[in-house]
Amino acid sequence: MADVADVIVLGGGVIGLTTAVTLAERGLRVRVWSRDPAGATTSAVAGALWWPYRIEPAERVGVWALETLAVYEELAAGACRQTAVVARSPADGSLTTGPGPGGTGVRLVAGVHGGERFAALGPWAAELKGAVEVAEGLRVVLPLLDMPVHLAWLERRLVAAGGAVERRAVAGFAEAAARAPVVVNCTGLGARELVPDAGVRAVRGQLVVVENPGIAEWFTEADSASAATTYFFPQPAGLVLGGTAEADDERREPDAGTAREIVARCARVRPEIARARVLGHRVGLRPVREAGVRIEAEALPGGGLLVHNYGHGGAGVTVAWGCARAAAALVG
Template identity: 40%
Template sequence: MRVRVVGAGVVGLTSALRLAQAGHAVEVVAAATGEGTTSSVAAALWYPYRAYPEADVTRWSATSYRALRGLTSDPAAGVRMRAGRELFRRHTPDPWWRDAVPALARVAAERLPPGYVDGYELNVPVVDMAVHLPWLRGRLDAARVPVRTRHVADLGDAFDDVDVVVNCTGLGARELVPDTSLTPVRGQVVVVAQFGLAEWLLDQTDPEHLVYVVPRGDSVLLGGTAEERDEDVRVRPETTADILRRCARLVPALDTARVLGHRVGLRPGRPTVRLETEFLDRGPVIHCYGHGGAGVTLSYGCAEDVAGLVSRLS
């Protein structure tokens, strides 16, 4: 079938790639690509963060885990497996997404920092989005899938010369669909030079002021914030200072780390991910948006479902 994917974040690009692999003629159109997307700001630590419903998210996350782990053999893909710990200040049961990972263990008492009483440790993919997004573009180029810069203001207008439209516009679906259930969740991060850190760390004790330290190849990403209904994409110096202070309490070596940059992105929060077919006058639209803070974590799994829905229309 002839398919137009609207949106060039990680969800749009992985969906387009999977559709091309299934034999469809695919084109991607998007108002922003590369560094202009929310995906480019992502910490991209595999973790089902702020994404529901639980059963579907667990399934999608498991598929993405396997896909990303498989990409670690290709250095150009920007994916590494990293061991890490999520830390808690109170005893906590296993996460609802436990079945999405092959192994998850409790942190031994001697490995808990002061003030923490429990934790998980697990090995997960960490994706350097500055590498992975261009890698995806390269895979699409090889599959002869063009990516064009174009603002789509009406889904009906996206049907010119195609049979199906796939809506992967993230927060943009709020106006495009429109979908008032979408909520921006502001995330600000700091990027510092790598200083030999191999393990990621996460503390969600304060759900609005998160602490995460995610090592990548030549940098470490520090976060962060989760500020609902805040659409300010300017870097706030006071937030930067707070992020550095909170992360350094967990990893003291960050006190002397060299700051490389600051980024802000708006996560597409929604009560549940929307992944379904809607039939408009012009034709079928497959919606795939509302991934919260788990776009990378869900992307390859959701791409499989998108391809399945398109195949059912054939």
């Protein structure tokens, strides 16, 4: 039967799809059940620079992040060998960069983490190739992902491995367990009600997308004590400006005042941003878990296995492959 599965993965964001790909490429029959299409998930809204941001536990995050970094570096190298689109508009000088059609959406891009120093980071930072401290902060080349492209690529890779994605919401794990002996919970913020896990909280992130006035490098500056952050990422669809980290704020509509503040903060770093035409606004709710990422297995009534992989906060992209492999190891 076409719908027979060894594993059902709940959740179609970057964590769910990466976990599903990992399992399918190990020979398991995998189906992803996702309430929303990949392009409507929180993952699709992410600015998507690789960096361990707002994620715990610190002692495990470094390993997961470095495993994921190695994968992205391979994908970026492959994209460069295929087609890399880098063009400046003759009309306004705006810059467009990214992989060609059908690519992975992963590029390696240089930038600066403002105010950052190696001494304040974990042991994982010693593995960053070519990273140097400069007056402004830490300068390094890192993966920057075009998430709509990357999510579509993950879905294609899953299908190529024999898996499938279904638009389907679930009210409980038993529904999935009735269709497969293993269920993997990658529901992000949805785990709050589904598990239920009261330790999962929404941290709101708002972004502004503007026409790129010719900026080819990214920049970030974050204060963990503030809900306001400053960053810009050159993406193919425009320059993504951020941002916010508003705990327990679940407003999904962009706030006009917040958008103006984001543009103003970014323009203090690069004044030309102040004159850039606004193309759109984005809001995403990061699934932060107070106890950190949960990768854990438990038995289900009837003998099934439930594996949890949720609580990645603002760094799901950064740890996706490392966490997928850790979860897959629990599946067996």
